[in-house]
Amino acid sequence: MNKIPVYEREVQYYETDQMQIVHHSNYIRWFEEARLMAMKFLGAPYDVLEEKGIVIPVLAASAVYRAPFRFGDIFQVRLKIVKFNGLKMDIEYEIYNKDSGILSTTGQTSHAFLGQDRKPLRLKKEFPEVYTVFQNAVCQD
Numbered sequence: 001m002n003k004i005p006v007y008e009r010e011v012q013y014y015e016t017d018q019m020q021i022v023h024h025s026n027y028i029r030w031f032e033e034a035r036l037m038a039m040k041f042l043g044a045p046y047d048v049l050e051e052k053g054i055v056i057p058v059l060a061a062s063a064v065y066r067a068p069f070r071f072g073d074i075f076q077v078r079l080k081i082v083k084f085n086g087l088k089m090d091i092e093y094e095i096y097n098k099d100s101g102i103l104s105t106t107g108q109t110s111h112a113f114l115g116q117d118r119k120p121l122r123l124k125k126e127f128p129e130v131y132t133v134f135q136n137a138v139c140q141d
Contacts, residue, residue: 044134
């Protein structure tokens with residue numbers, strides 16, 4: 001299993017709201033940023049998958065907000081692929097404040113693997129090399 005690195009960056013001013021904290025919608029965007037980084041790290045960059053005719057839409061997304069971020073804070077997203085069967089994939093996320101170590105947000109996204117025709121793909125049969133990448137990345141703990 002590949003150890004997916006932590007995704008890290010600074011909170012931008014435009015991500016904050018009138019209360020000077022990060023607007024809740026940005027956490028879902030951060031999940032996506034971390035997911036795309038992880039896919040690239042694993043050897044399955046999203047643009048390459050799209051060139052092969054594979055799209056991976058989000059079926060569901062959820063987040064639990066525990067502590068806010070403010071402009072200039074540095075956040076870290078840790079993710080793990082917790083379920084993958086070649087048709088669907090579930091990913092769990094934890095977002096931490098780098099300086100304090102406080103767990104700010106937890107969440108999950110669910111995805112399907114579709115072809116350009118928007119019909120489900122059976123990766124194991126149609127794209128075995130892609131199947132192997134994600135199967136090897138499933139967290140076993």
